Amino acid sequence: MTEALFYHLQRVPLERVLPDLLERSIGRGWRCAVQASEERVRALDDLLWTFSEASFLPHGVEADDGARQPIVLVTHAGNPNGAVVRFLVDGAALPEEPNAYERLVVLFDGNDEDAVATAREHWKVAKGLGLAATYWQQNEQGRWEKRA
Template sequence: MAEIGFYHLTRTGAHEALPVLLGRTLDSGKRAVIRCATPADTRALDDALWKVSDPVWLPHAATGGKYPERQPIWITAGEDVPNSATFLFLLGATEPPQADPFERVFDLFDGRDEAAVASARLRWTALKAQGHTLAYWRQEAKGWTRAR
């Protein structure tokens, strides 16, 4: 069973919060796939990650990019995982993910959007019923706080 973390964004958007999480992913020697809600979101995130200055560089590609199997970070609006990633990041999710075969799933949702919060609660309930280990992280002024 995958460990699934819900990341409640309260002070920044996903494009600002995601680079730190991705940097830690790469530091741990893992690969990531990021599933966006739409192809337009995929393109916007691809552009945003090229502008990240901390960590210094996040090597990645998006659907349509070259050498997908070599990419430590793959961005898609689909179900493809050509880089054999073990970490799944969800942006704009509306349905519970198919968590297997991933080790970890990061579900980032906008806490300022009531519909996104309600959708995250539904995903939490469904995934808990499936027996996954769940964690809730709330974005604070500096960093994240894990609720028990």
């Protein structure tokens, strides 16, 4: 059964959370796709090369033959690298075939009312599709706690 994980970002921005989640995913041998707006894809492409002085995340943008990479950044619902984990950023819609993935990870800015409203709609859709949905929120120390 596909898991849908909802991450409510409040204290730490996407740029600090996403690299860690991607690192954990590829550490498990999972191929990943990150769907975002075109502007965000460009920013994430730069970020994933430079987020840490000690390492980088092997990735590509689909336009640059990212299909060969363990992480591909896309602006659409396609799955060019055969990802089993799909990260949805900037309100990207749930895929039409969510069961094609082991995990869907919805990351949303808890300080943006529109982003919260979109995440709530995604939650309803995920639950309606019978996905194993969980909701994660940061505590005062910045650690993730399962809230639902």
